Amino acid sequence: MTAIETPQADGRHVGRPLKRKEDPRLITGRATYVDDLNPVGTLWMAFVRSPEAHATITSIDASAALAREDVVAVYTAEDLDLAAPLPMAWAPPGIDLNVPEHWPLARGRVAHVGDPVAVVIGEDRYSVVDAAEDVIVEYEPLPVVTDPEEALRDEVLVHPDLPSNTVHEWSLGGGDLEAGFAEADVVIERRIVNHRTAGGAIEPRAVLAEERAGHLTVWSSTQIPHFLRLFLSIMLDLSEERVRVIAPEVGGGFGSKLQIYGEEILAAWAARKLGRPVKWCETRSEAMMVTHHGRDQIATVRVGAKRDGTVTAFHARILADLGAYMMLLTPMVPSLGAFVMSGCYRFPAVQTDIVGVMTHKFATDAIRGAGRPEATHMIEVALDQLAVELGLDPLEVRRRNFIPADAFPYETAIGITYDSGNYQGTLDKLLEHVDVEAFRAEQERLRAEGVHRGIGFCTYTEICGLAPSRAVGPSAFGLQGGGWESALVRVHLTGAVTVYTGTSPHGQGHETGFAQIVADRLGTDPQLVEVIHGDTSQGPNGLDTYGSRSLAVGGEAIARAADKVVARIRRFVAHKLEAAPEDIELRDGRWIVRGSPDKGFTLPEVAGLAYIPEDIPQDMEPGLEEVAFYDPGNFVFPFGAHAAIVDVDPETGKVTLVRYVAVDDCGPAINPLLIDGQVHGGIVHGVGQALYEQVVYDESGQLVTGTFVDYALPTAAELPSFETDRTETPSPVNSLGVKGVGEAGTIAASAAVANAVMDALRPLGVTYLDMPYTPMRVWNAIQEAAR
């Protein structure tokens, strides 16, 4: 199955599966990641990190480290003179958050394994690690709490200087929940645990900082160079124009680099203090410990429904394990799920109640999907459980509750307006690829042979394209910022084009997709359009990349900037051809007067008119360059239908993913190749969580999964190839009609796999089981059911 081909008119590039412009440098080893940069005189940082999950620091002796000839400095919290602690950027109006101060180096007490206590700076990558070993730190262990339900009781405080472990309570609901449950024929309740995972970007974090003549430059493997510039300026008390942040090639993010990390601040602080470039490259073992985790929610989900499967009420109570410190968006993440707790259904009453609690683990924060995979998992797993309870086909239950295609824009019970959708349409298309009846016959036949095969579905919608400022800003949802994006489109004298985007890609293919958008509008080739990103000194201000926003917000900003350039082109050409600007159009790569194709100008020729303005009127501005800022009127809501087929070996408990089919709708494709790539990777992120991946801490707060040996990122050998297809339902929110697709696969996949595993296990007496479906967990469940 291949991606659908969008019919092309007039040599357009949008919609075509163009090979990526990014790839030549990446496949030849010529790309530049942070660790590839070594300015002369660079010093290295290594951290002394706490082996204790909770302890008082009683002494730090750095004398042996400092005695080493290649060590330049050892710093502890006492040495730091930062103007502010690390940021947490969510302050929902009317809600008090109980937030601990968080500094780049621990102040007298550590609160998780890996909490940095000291930083050693020296001449060489290897020797600073030796020196860090020489720093003697004595700890007085304190009581530890790692279980979020236990933490709620406040018997052990994560931070003894705070009154409670509870960070916040936050609710969002709509419709009459009580009435909904009262009129239900059946009410089911499930405790659904969505365990802690890691981002797993293959490039660990890295930062390099250098100050020259009062100007600070920081290279960081980050998704958010503009935010990092802002917080560097705040924490180091520098004027923002003196700070430049560059995100060069970034080796994956998945949310884990949507963060302001202490190491970034410390590298910059130390570079200024020592007057030399300072660099730090995270090891994988550090990444597992101190690059933020995701998920970690315990939900109690209650669903009320009529006998025919019509849902009358949906209630999710979520306990979120936020870890020891509140990082950039830590407590906010579960709330993102609340916005789509209706799924793609006409639930008349929906309520989400969230409690955030601290434990002695590292912070959770946004990881691919951020709150929405958890919510989707709750909804989709609960609907399957409901179907079993009612003796109905799980797809029939979904159909009964779908928001119909003619109901858009559709306001859900909580007051969110879904922009567009055709949920029945994606499900129908999925069922063109998956013959459920034939599957059931095969399932029965295989069961007789001892193979337990199961099928699971997930029909989802999600909320992305972050974000309308009026919806997410300080006085609404409470994010301390806006959600707009910017673009600058510059046509050079030669007709070559440079586009500056405020988004900051890390593998998505923006340079190609954005070039396609601009090339079509200006009448040039995408190969002649260069997209510049990830450098705060280049182009207008931006708000970076996360929340599947780059195309729906950043791409629309680019389209608008290009359209402003087009308006200039029209004026120049109209003047030259003595016509009205509104009569100028692009045809076959030339700008002509409508109906007179014999005379016209190519883009380089128009650039000549614009930059050598010999005969334009005095009141006409020369030049061919425009900036646009775009703040979206609404979020966008991609959707789709996924099916997973798994085999469970009852002898070993091993689950194998046999087949995975995904039909997604993210509006009209800019580049179907890139969409498929995002969907494939997204699926595996969700499959990985469902089957293999889990961040595990023991009761004393020790991290059990400290490396890629213990944390099982899926490999090629565990997975099948995927079958993907699409439908295209345009969004009315932006002129491109597009929605995000970076997170969709992940949002759908864990529930599809979970439902498939349950379908396979049901004949063995297992009715419900939480992820991850590791052999031991599955085998134990089978044994328990047999007793």
Add this chain to the structure above:
Amino acid sequence: MSEVPVRLSVNGRTHEVDVEPRLLLVHLLRDRLGLTGTHVGCDTTSCGACTVHLDGESVKSCTVLAVQADGCEVTTIEGLADGDALHPVQEAFWEDHGLQCGFCTPGMIMRAVDLLAHDPDPTEEEIRRGLEGNLCRCTGYHNIVRAVKDAARHPHAGRIPAPGVSADGAGAGRELAQEGLGA
């Protein structure tokens, strides 16, 4: 720490360097020889981002000491393209969108070349098992597997070009990357 002399050939160019005995081959390549196309993604030999060829076999260069490479021939991603022409495996990764962030890509490509050298016509299962030691978080492996399958159609997909194509031992990748478009 006292240093020991190492002599090795990298992408056809001979280097004589003095190294600490504990220096990893990957750091010799990256930090001393400036060949930064080979990456480091873990510290447990799990991810394969550092995969290079050592005397014609793919190895994880984070688990080889530089001194162990004494007298050896090393090929890195920078030495894979033959003059102006991309290696068939590089070409296939580009054609099939077998990469996103690109960080695992050099190691993945070097591993795939070795896989095809040993098995010129692998099944999908053989490709998947053959790539088991190389992690990718972006692609879900789908397009990587497709790229290796497609590259296998090329008669020289398992072959490494004769070394020494350019003076700096970097192959033709540099010109190609600057071009931005390839051959």
